[in-house]
Amino acid sequence: MSEPTFATLVSRWYSETARDLPWRHPGVSPWAILVSEVMLQQTPVVRVVPAWQAWLERWPTPAALAEDTPAEAIRMWGRLGYPRRAVRLRECAVAIVERHAGVVPDRLDQLLALPGVGTYTARAVATFAYGQRHPVVDTNVRRVVCRAIAGEPDAGPTTRPADLVATEELLPVEPADAALASAAIMELGAVLCVARSPRCDRCPVASICAWRTSGQAAPTGPSRRPQRYAGTDRQVRGLLLGVLRETTGPVDRQRLDQVWADDVQRARALAGLVTDGLVEPVGTASFRLAGDGGPPAPAVV
DNA sequence: ATCCGGTGTC
């Protein structure tokens, strides 16, 4: 009789203590899981929950979202941040309708080909929506595996192929068990094995954690530079988008000019919004959220 | 004032 494995210990802990998140409920559709994963890409759980519920109430299927305008997707996105994700999610819905008859695909290569879906999200959907056996490595999983298995601090800002391999080796053979283990490892990284103040006293694998055994080394590499928000193009984009979001249809350039004094930076931010497909010019002196007021795009000058 | 994070682009 052997010791319980890493996956067994973490999965048992997860089954007993997991947060009750709505996208983890039985019967949640693959589309709803995909929406949750895209929202969770850059936004904390507590802020995603209400937005996810409202989004799926309005657009329960990819086809429903595909038929609506980018402008409405941007408005429904609310203040989740990184609103390009809203436009990509709608483009993703269009692609699902066009390529897959409105059904979220279950193959990794097909998922990866969708707008806004990268290596993490493709594996998360294949695993959590379709019960397949894949390593699902986000920043939390990477940190947990680096610590507990390699005994090292987190390897850095990107997921390496080696991280995928190391995680795969932890997964049970049965796909359903592997999916549960992946959810459990993510939960562990989000709740206990956090970056700064890990709660090892409550950790289900504290007894077999290589990082704990070896003295909990801190990361050695260059710490990532702090990113500011105030005064950046990001802030200006947010201000411009705020005006457009609360207005139906075109907004005069003059009104947009009032949100930020620096002409050069304001113009750069507005151009960026257009490039990103969030905003489009209407005539020569006004702008609107993409597709706002109907699909017919403005005449290209 | 600092922290957090996938994807796409260059």
Next chain:
DNA sequence: GACACCGGAT
């Protein structure tokens, strides 16, 4: 591989 991208929590 560096960088841009958002906003709220702490």
